[in-house]
Amino acid sequence: MSSVRIPPVLRDEVGGQKAVEASGGTVSEVLDQLFAAYPALGARVTEDGRLSRFINVYVNARDVRYQQGLDTTVGPDDTVILLPAMAGG
Amino acid sequence: MTEQSISLRHVDAREALRLAADGYRIVDVREQVEWDAGHIPGATLLPLADVASRYAEVLTDPNAPLLLHCAVGARSARAATFLAGRGFTNIANLTSLADWRAAGGAWEVPEQLLTPAQARRYSRQTLIPEIGQKGQRRLLDSKVLLIGAGGLGSPVALYLAASGIGTIGLVDDDLVDESNLQRQVVHTVGRIGQPKTASARVTLEALNPETRVIEHRERLSADNVERLIAGYDVIVDGTDNFDTRYVLNDAAVKLRKPVVHGSIYRWDGQVTTFVPFAGPCYRCMYPTQPPEELAPACAVAGVLGVLPGIAGMLQANEVFKLLLGVGETLAGRLLMFDAMNTEFNEVRIWRDPDCPACGDRSPFLAEPATARQEVPA
Numbered sequence: 165m166s167s168v169r170i171p172p173v174l175r176d177e178v179g180g181q182k183a184v185e186a187s188g189g190t191v192s193e194v195l196d197q198l199f200a201a202y203p204a205l206g207a208r209v210t211e212d213g214r215l216s217r218f219i220n221v222y223v224n225a226r227d228v229r230y231q232q233g234l235d236t237t238v239g240p241d242d243t244v245i246l247l248p249a250m251a252g253g
Numbered sequence: 254m255t256e257q258s259i260s261l262r263h264v265d266a267r268e269a270l271r272l273a274a275d276g277y278r279i280v281d282v283r284e285q286v287e288w289d290a291g292h293i294p295g296a297t298l299l300p301l302a303d304v305a306s307r308y309a310e311v312l313t314d315p316n317a318p319l320l321l322h323c324a325v326g327a328r329s330a331r332a333a334t335f336l337a338g339r340g341f342t343n344i345a346n347l348t349s350l351a352d353w354r355a356a357g358g359a360w361e362v363p364e365q366l367l368t369p370a371q372a373r374r375y376s377r378q379t380l381i382p383e384i385g386q387k388g389q390r391r392l393l394d395s396k397v398l399l400i401g402a403g404g405l406g407s408p409v410a411l412y413l414a415a416s417g418i419g420t421i422g423l424v425d426d427d428l429v430d431e432s433n434l435q436r437q438v439v440h441t442v443g444r445i446g447q448p449k450t451a452s453a454r455v456t457l458e459a460l461n462p463e464t465r466v467i468e469h470r471e472r473l474s475a476d477n478v479e480r481l482i483a484g485y486d487v488i489v490d491g492t493d494n495f496d497t498r499y500v501l502n503d504a505a506v507k508l509r510k511p512v513v514h515g516s517i518y519r520w521d522g523q524v525t526t527f528v529p530f531a532g533p534c535y536r537c538m539y540p541t542q543p544p545e546e547l548a549p550a551c552a553v554a555g556v557l558g559v560l561p562g563i564a565g566m567l568q569a570n571e572v573f574k575l576l577l578g579v580g581e582t583l584a585g586r587l588l589m590f591d592a593m594n595t596e597f598n599e600v601r602i603w604r605d606p607d608c609p610a611c612g613d614r615s616p617f618l619a620e621p622a623t624a625r626q627e628v629p630a
Contacts, residue, residue, distance in 0.1 A: 171521075172519055172521045173518060173543075173547050173548065173549075173554075174547070182594070208547070216541075216543075217540065217541040218541040218542060218544075219543075220538075220539070222600045222601075225599065225601055226600070227600065227601065227602065227603060229603075229605075230603050245598075245600060247589075247600070248539075248543040248547055248548065249495065249539040249542055249543055249548060250516035250521070250522075250548060251493060251494055251498075251518075251548040251549070251550055252404075252493055252516055252518050252548075252549070252550050252551045252554065252556060253405045253406075253490070253491040253492050253493040253515060253517060
């Protein structure tokens, strides 16, 4: 199971947790499993079943846009970070 | 003859010149202010008051030949006696520095980078090798623009002014509200209702009268952004909304201005540094902004008072490195701070070749870097 870090603004959708566990061999599979377990989270960050563009995804601190996108491999010990921009100042 | 008198001898200028040519190490035991007014090139400064505590660190070889001097040989004689008593075997004491100069001995007057008052005020940071008087001079000649005189802008402004940044510009069109004071530490109860730029100016000028504070009492927009940022060396982004952040980003890329980014939400903060075309920009990092409900302002979501303090300190730290040209900035790294767990994490961010602002087809690639303009008074 890999660990998925949830940004503060989305923690209400996962029962207040900072990180949750999800399984899957790719980012896409991990997210599918995550959204199945937490449908409220999926509703917030997907559009037409696809991950919204305003959410950055990192696997082990590396942006998947510069790897294989949602097909980027995720190992059981990897950390996936979901990160939208913050506005406040 | 005592052992001490064998290892220590007094020499006149002519003899001293010969010893210097023979490779004697010259040690100047006068005070820093005397040194600053002129000294022998290549000499080592070790003020008499520091000899006992620092001689072992500065003079590592007790058998190395030393030529000590002060102005008229009295202080250096005391230093020489002390060193002889600590086992130094070959010490010459110059009896007149004026004679040395009259005899054509080498002499240099260092460029006066700081006034005596500045040297005193900033002594704790000029002692740092990476700053020194040269770095302090650079800070005093620097111009930093803060977008927002609120949560992030307050701590940044305080430390920039305290450390002697020469010019601080403040862009904000808001008034001080009671609810700001829990974190916007540059403002005070007595100034509720005043423009934030004016309120901040009072605090900053009291903290450091030498810092020039320029109020830009307006809201940053596409219409005024280039005019506002053009005259500054570094921009600090402490705004509270995405529109302003993207507007600032595009203009900063166009005018090649580094931007130190900070953003906060309740217990969490993000800090990074954007150096146009050398690293990613804000659009590279966040090509698309989240919907309003997923990115509430502090007024809606709330924020821990110290959070902008911590994020602002990290921003100020970036400003100093950018201005001094030392260390590693956060360019290419997004630093995330979680105050609830006291945790720092970072992710790598990359310059996006397809970025509409700074990518390979950027409209600003051919734009020549604008000449530094004068900040309007």
